Amino acid sequence: MKMYLSIRHMIYQIRKNICQVGLLVSVLFCSMHSVAQVKQDFDFDVDNAALDVVGFGSLPALREHVSANYGDASLVFRYAILLTNAWYDATAAYHPTAVGVYSHLGRRPQSEATNRNINIAVFYASYHVLNSYMPTYKPTWRKLLLDVGLDPDNNSTDITTPIGLGNVAGKAVVAGRLNDGMNQYGDVGRTFNPTPYADYTNYKPVNTAYKLKNPSRWQPDMQRKGLGLYKIQQFVTPQFALAEPYSYEDPRDFEMPPPHNSNHRNRKAYRQQAKEVLEVSANLTDELKLKAELFDDKFSSLSYSVASNTTARNLPLLDFMQFEFVVNMATFDAGIFVWQEKYRYDAVRPFSAIQKLFKDNVVEAWGGPGKGTVTMKGRDWKSYLEEADHPEYPSASTCFCYAHAQAARLYFGDDNMTFNLTYPAGKSRIEPGVTPAKDTLITYNTWSKFAEECGQSRVWGGVHFQAAVDESAEFCPMFGNLAHDYMTKLVNGTAELRAPSKGRDLDTLPERFKFTKPSDKDDDDEDES
Numbered sequence: 300m301k302m303y304l305s306i307r308h309m310i311y312q313i314r315k316n317i318c319q320v321g322l323l324v325s326v327l328f329c330s331m332h333s334v335a336q337v338k339q340d341f342d343f344d345v346d347n348a349a350l351d352v353v354g355f356g357s358l359p360a361l362r363e364h365v366s367a368n369y370g371d372a373s374l375v376f377r378y379a380i381l382l383t384n385a386w387y388d389a390t391a392a393y394h395p396t397a398v399g400v401y402s403h404l405g406r407r408p409q410s411e412a413t414n415r416n417i418n419i420a421v422f423y424a425s426y427h428v429l430n431s432y433m434p435t436y437k438p439t440w441r442k443l444l445l446d447v448g449l450d451p452d453n454n455s456t457d458i459t460t461p462i463g464l465g466n467v468a469g470k471a472v473v474a475g476r477l478n479d480g481m482n483q484y485g486d487v488g489r490t491f492n493p494t495p496y497a498d499y500t501n502y503k504p505v506n507t508a509y510k511l512k513n514p515s516r517w518q519p520d521m522q523r524k525g526l527g528l529y530k531i532q533q534f535v536t537p538q539f540a541l542a543e544p545y546s547y548e549d550p551r552d553f554e555m556p557p558p559h560n561s562n563h564r565n566r567k568a569y570r571q572q573a574k575e576v577l578e579v580s581a582n583l584t585d586e587l588k589l590k591a592e593l594f595d596d597k598f599s600s601l602s603y604s605v606a607s608n609t610t611a612r613n614l615p616l617l618d619f620m621q622f623e624f625v626v627n628m629a630t631f632d633a634g635i636f637v638w639q640e641k642y643r644y645d646a647v648r649p650f651s652a653i654q655k656l657f658k659d660n661v662v663e664a665w666g667g668p669g670k671g672t673v674t675m676k677g678r679d680w681k682s683y684l685e686e687a688d689h690p691e692y693p694s695a696s697t698c699f700c701y702a703h704a705q706a707a708r709l710y711f712g713d714d715n716m717t718f719n720l721t722y723p724a725g726k727s728r729i730e731p732g733v734t735p736a737k738d739t740l741i742t743y744n745t746w747s748k749f750a751e752e753c754g755q756s757r758v759w760g761g762v763h764f765q766a767a768v769d770e771s772a773e774f775c776p777m778f779g780n781l782a783h784d785y786m787t788k789l790v791n792g793t794a795e796l797r798a799p800s801k802g803r804d805l806d807t808l809p810e811r812f813k814f815t816k817p818s819d820k821d822d823d824d825e826d827e828s
Contacts, residue, residue: 341446341447343414343415343418343419343447344413344414344415345414346418347418347609347616347619348418348419348421348422348425348447349382349386349421349425349619349620349623350606350609350619352422352443352446352447353382353421353422353425353429353443354602356439356443357378357382357429357433357439357443358598360433360436360439361375361378361433364433364435364436365378365433371535371687371688372597372634372687372695372696372699373481373535373536373539373634373638374496374535374536375597375598376597376627376630376631376634376699377432377481377631378432379602379627379630379631380476380545380627380628380630380631381428381431381432381472381473381476382425382428382429383620383623383624383627383628384400384401384472384476384624384627384628385424385425385427385428385468385469385472385473386421386424386425386620386623386624387399387400387620387621387623387624387789388400388401388402388404388424388468388469388471388472389420389421389423389424389464389465389468389469390417390420390421390464390616390617390620391404391468391789392404392405392406392407392458392464393407393409393411393412393416393417393420393617394412394617394790395409396790396791396792397621397789397790397791397792398789398792398794398796399468399471399789400472400475400545400789400794400797401468401471401472401474401475401476401796401797401799402467402468402471402472402796403796404458404464404467404468405458407459407464412617414616415461416461417461417616417617417620418616419449419461419462419465420461420462420464420465420468421465421620422443422444422447422449422465423444423449423453423461423462423464423465423466423469424464424465424466424468424469424472425443425465425469426440426443426444426451426465426469427465427466427469427470427472427473428469428472428473429443431473431477431483432483453466454466474799475797475799475800476799476800477799477800478799478800478801478802479542479543479800479801479802480538480539480541480542480543480800480801480802480803481496481536481538481539481542481802482495482496482497482499482536482538483495483496485497487499487538496536498533498534498536498537498538499538499805500537500538500540500541500642500805500808502534502537502642504516504517504518504519504534504645505517505645506518506519506651507519507531508520508521508531508532511651511654511655513563513814514563514569514647514651514652514655515561515562515563515564515646515647515814516645516646516647516690516814517534517645517646517647517648517651517689517690517691518647518648518650518651519531519532519533519534520532520648520650520685520686522685522686532686532688533688534641534688534689534690535687535688535689536638537638537641537642537689538802539634539635539638540635540638540639540641540642540808540809541802541803541804541805541807541808542635542800542802543800543801543802543803544631544632544635545628545631545632545782545785546628546629546632546778546781546782546784546785547632547781549803550635550636550639551639551807551809553636553774553777554640554643554809555640555692555693555770555774556770557644557812558644558646558691558692558693558764558766558767558770560572560764560766561644561646561647561652561691561692561764561766561814562814562815563647563652563814564814564815564816569652569656570656572652572764572765572766573649573652573653573656573657573764575758575764575765576649576653576682576758576761576764577653577657577662577663577664577680579758579759579761580664580665580680580682580683580761581663581664581665581672582672583665583672583683583759585727585734585735585736585739586735586739586741587756587759588683588727588729588730588734588735588759589722589727589734589735589739589741590741590752590756590759591683591684591756591757591759591760592684592727592728592729592760593720593741593756594696594700594752594753594756594757595684595696595756595760596728597696597699599720600700600753601626601630601699601700601703603718603720604703604707604716604718604749605622605623605626607716607717607718607719608622608707608711608716608717608718609622610717611716611717612711621710621786621790622707622710624786625706625710625782625783625786626703626706626707626710626782628706628782628785628786629702629703629705629706629778629779629781629782629783630699630702630703630778632702632778632781632782633698633699633701633702633775633778634695634698634699636698636778637693637695637698637771637775638689638695639808639809640692640693640809641689641690641691641692641693641695642690642808642809642811643809643810643811643812644690644692644812645690645811645812646690646691646692646767647690647691648686648690648691648762649682649691649761649762649763649764650680650681650682650686650761653677653680654677654678654680656677657676657677657678657680658676658677658678659676659677659678660676660677661674661675661676661677662674662675662676662677662680664680665681665683665761667681668729668730668733669730669732669733681761682760682761682762683729683759683760683761684729684757684760684761684762685762686762687762691762691763691764691767692764692766692767692770693767693770693771693774694754694757694763694767694768694770694771695771696753696754696756696757697750697753697754697757697763697767697768697771697772697775698771698774698775698778699753699775700749700750700753700754701750701753701754701771701772701775701776701779702775702776702777702778702779702782703750703779704746704747704749704750704776704779705746705750705775705776705777705778705779705780705783706778706779706782706783706786707746707779708746708779709779709780709783710783710786714745714746714747715744715745715746716743716744716745716746716749717744718741718742718743718744718749719740719741719742720740720741720742721738721739721740721741722735722738722739722741723738724736724737724738724739750772751772754768754771754772755768
């Protein structure tokens with residue numbers, strides 16, 4: 300094991316140095332602890348199948364099929380939780396006491412708990428999850444196994460072997476989460492022409508992209524998708540609020556306070572929070588822009604924090620599987636709650652409020668890629684980041700980062716972390732060739748600072764008001780606690796075998812919050828444009 304750790308540490312240092320001098324085409328490759336292609340010389344006794352092959356090998360398909368910038372949280376985190384759940388369940392039998400979530404596969408002798416066996420189990424478990432989540436890429440998933448000398452057609456269910464453990468555990472996770480409320484196959488409420496992950500809650504926005512009827516409510520934005528090609532936002536997977544959590548029973552047990560500052564009838568506060576976003580926009584630095592981009596990309600931020608701390612802490616493979624699973628559980632379960640609250644409050648994004656309040660007034664703000672700070676009419680203002688496809692309150696990214704950080708703190712028993720990521724000059728995603736002006740190192744030494752700046756980056760990026768960040772920061776470490784508690788039961792072997800998940804009924808969605816006048820008159824139907 301010591302030889303394994305020293306070799307992995309050496310490999311990590313080499314890759315870290317490559318990333319820091321900017322020799323790789325993409326910062327993401329470095330952030331994912333990967334080289335420019337899936338390793339053809341994968342060593343089952345030394346390497347980590349999850350990081351070195353499965354993680355990197357699935358990213359191009361995820362970018363193409365699911366999320367172009369890895370920012371669509373509900374879909375990206377479901378991918379992550381399915382994979383890491385399968386990795387954990389497939390390897391639990393090699394731990395002295397651990398049991399899986401959706402399969403209890405007995406105990407293997409400690410003499411069999413080798414890196415080779417653990418890696419083989421991970422490959423086969425991953426194969427089933429990837430085929431279920433992105434079935435159109437089956438040839439890609441077959442190649443992942445073939446390239447390391449494994450047979451994707453080996454369907455053994457002999458749980459005395461790593462292949463059998465991987466097959467049985469992977470299939471159990473797929474079956475266990477298939478009907479978890481996310482509508483994976485798009486067949487909820489329809490027989491023909493299924494649409495995977497389609498909304499079945501019948502959510503409809505109060506506003507349109509063309510008219511802000513109610514300035515307190517979310518307005519879908521019109522976003523550029525190509526030369527002359529634009530899309531109008533839809534609330535992405537509002538049914539995420541109905542999904543079954545891992546670490547608690549029901550998100551209805553929790554509720555955030557209302558976003559009173561987003562009530563446009565609370566005029567002073569409504570205007571003040573918009574002015575705060577404008578002020579930040581006018582004072583963006585290269586560092587703030589890069590941090591906004593970093594935390595917008597959930598793999599470059601959250602996944603890299605796992606990879607870098609796995610190496611820094613010299614985690615053995617079994618411990619890595621636990622760590623990956625618990626932080627992804629924390630974020631996934633936090634997301635279910637956040638989507639419930641987004642559905643409840645349906646709150647306005649900064650771009651709508653700013654364009655309404657300062658429509659014909661001159662404001663000072665960021666003027667677009669490469670433009671710096673300029674003066675413009677309020678109606679022309681745009682946020683540095685593109686808004687995600689869901690209402691503003693609470694901040695999902697803030698919640699994810701605080702849940703993730705708390706789960707990591709509890710797992711390691713301290714607040715220390717290792718995070719060093721260098722952006723070469725001109726490698727900004729939003730301002731390529733311009734930002735940063737020189738190589739810029741982003742570093743974090745504590746999970747607390749990592750989570751804090753993750754939250755603030757949503758204000759720097761112009762996509763959230765401060766209140767949405769503050770409330771998520773206060774509330775969401777709880778989901779790290781809950782994930783840690785459930786993970787403890789899994790590892791000590793006291794957790795019961797989980798039945799296949801089932802999403803909640805539509806009538807359990809919260810009532811839509813009413814932003815009211817002092818007279819309590821509902822203003823949802825009043826034309827305020």
